[in-house]
Amino acid sequence: MIEYRNLRIALLGAGSVGSQVARLLLEQGEELASRVGAGLELIGIAVRDVDAPRDADLPRELFTTDARTLIQSADVVIELMGGIEPAREYILLAINSGADVVTGNKALLATHGPELFDAAAQVGAQLYYEAAAGGAIPIIRPLRDSLAGDRVRRVMGIVNGTTNFILDRMDTEGDTFESALATATALGYAEADPTADVEGYDAAQKAAILASLAFHTAVPVEAVHREGITSITAGEVEAAKRAGFVVKLLAICERLTDAQTGVEGVSVRVHPALISRLHPLAAVHGAKNAVFVQAEAAGDLMFYGAGAGGLETASAVLGDLVSAARRHVAGGPGVGESTHANLPIFGIGAVNTRYQITLQVTDKPGVLAQVAGLFSEHSVSVEAVQQTVASAEPGRSPGEALTATLVIVTHEAPEAALSATVAAVSSNDAVVRVESVLRVEGDTP
Numbered sequence: 001m002i003e004y005r006n007l008r009i010a011l012l013g014a015g016s017v018g019s020q021v022a023r024l025l026l027e028q029g030e031e032l033a034s035r036v037g038a039g040l041e042l043i044g045i046a047v048r049d050v051d052a053p054r055d056a057d058l059p060r061e062l063f064t065t066d067a068r069t070l071i072q073s074a075d076v077v078i079e080l081m082g083g084i085e086p087a088r089e090y091i092l093l094a095i096n097s098g099a100d101v102v103t104g105n106k107a108l109l110a111t112h113g114p115e116l117f118d119a120a121a122q123v124g125a126q127l128y129y130e131a132a133a134g135g136a137i138p139i140i141r142p143l144r145d146s147l148a149g150d151r152v153r154r155v156m157g158i159v160n161g162t163t164n165f166i167l168d169r170m171d172t173e174g175d176t177f178e179s180a181l182a183t184a185t186a187l188g189y190a191e192a193d194p195t196a197d198v199e200g201y202d203a204a205q206k207a208a209i210l211a212s213l214a215f216h217t218a219v220p221v222e223a224v225h226r227e228g229i230t231s232i233t234a235g236e237v238e239a240a241k242r243a244g245f246v247v248k249l250l251a252i253c254e255r256l257t258d259a260q261t262g263v264e265g266v267s268v269r270v271h272p273a274l275i276s277r278l279h280p281l282a283a284v285h286g287a288k289n290a291v292f293v294q295a296e297a298a299g300d301l302m303f304y305g306a307g308a309g310g311l312e313t314a315s316a317v318l319g320d321l322v323s324a325a326r327r328h329v330a331g332g333p334g335v336g337e338s339t340h341a342n343l344p345i346f347g348i349g350a351v352n353t354r355y356q357i358t359l360q361v362t363d364k365p366g367v368l369a370q371v372a373g374l375f376s377e378h379s380v381s382v383e384a385v386q387q388t389v390a391s392a393e394p395g396r397s398p399g400e401a402l403t404a405t406l407v408i409v410t411h412e413a414p415e416a417a418l419s420a421t422v423a424a425v426s427s428n429d430a431v432v433r434v435e436s437v438l439r440v441e442g443d444t445p
Contacts, residue, residue, distance in 0.1 A: 181198065289304070
């Protein structure tokens with residue numbers, strides 16, 4: 001039997017994920033070696049401060065502040081520092097030094113992915129990043145490998161645990177956004193500054209990565225339409241519940257065909273949306289994540305699990321490490337990322353979907369007909385209308401008309417047509433205000 005030398009593993013970063021990766025690598029080294037066919041030797045952990053407290057008890061002699069020297073001595077470099085720089089610089093150094101790289105850095109891949117993949121391809125190295133888009137959920141390999149012979153039509157997922165926890169609390173407990181966010185923070189699901197989560201930045205980075213893989217097209221994060229959940233009210237969530245929907249922050253990546261030119265392209269968007277309570281994604285509760293994939297041959301597939309957490313994410317990182325180590329043992333060049341399709345990326349105006357529009361209107365005869373007429377004028381077909389009992393607006397003057405709530409659900413319509421319709425409705429004298437506009441995804445409840 002051929003015996004291979006130990007593979008030298010360098011770890012950059014020892015935060016919540018990095019500490020768990022190091023601990024598991026040290027504790028399970030023999031078992032991992034048996035799966036690989038060679039020993040896995042953790043030769044060092046590069047950190048900014050060797051004396052900082054860690055989430056795991058690790059040998060102090062492993063720590064160093066000299067990342068460059070460590071990288072140049074490694075066969076595989078695991079980058080778990082986060083951020084753009086110096087992570088980008090270190091990954092390029094690792095690649096040019098002949099090492100494969102494992103990373104969970106979604107922000108870096110979403111902004112500099114093509115540069116890193118090109119650098120790896122030029123020297124026959126490989127970049128592994130299962131942990132970058134779904135934490136412990138195995139979604140990168142299925143898109144890159146298992147579905148490589150299929151044609152993915154759509155990827156729709158809940159890819160941020162913080163926002164899913166908040167919206168789930170609003171749905172199940174009746175919390176306001178502010179109250180649910182406070183609970184998420186207290187439980188450790190939300191950062192002290194939750195902007196990246198609640199404004200959709202984190203989900204947009206993951207969507208860019210998933211779309212690039214699914215459609216073999218480089219999708220920069222700047223091309224992802226992004227909306228957060230800070231404007232979602234308890235009233236909207238309750239109205240959705242009554243109608244058989246649930247509100248989720250969705251990342252949606254799909255192939256579209258331009259109606260005018262017939263050209264096929266890609267749309268990538270992150271925004272709150274209504275989905276039927278019968279849809280599999282509606283059953284994703286708490287801080288869990290799930291990705292729903294629709295492929296032409298394979299049909300509907302769903303991947304579910306923990307989207308974050310030090311130990312959970314470490315599982316994905318170690319899976320990539322085993323893959324990288326097996327490649328070293330077997331030999332052969334790395335397999336580059338495929339962006340051969342180079343499809344155009346369409347903006348949000350090209351999207352066709354259903355919508356739910358909630359209006360406060362003056363309660364008088366003919367108002368519903370006026371509003372319906374405005375939808376018809378802009379070629380937006382109405383599927384259903386619900387009207388609540390009229391009530392008095394706060395601060396209403398004696399003799400002033402009562403108001404009623406109209407909830408209108410449309411058939412599929414172009415985003416551009418819907419936007420024009422909402423603008424026209426907003427300026428109508430009978431409409432007090434447009435309370436909300438939410439896209440509807442999935443099947444009718």
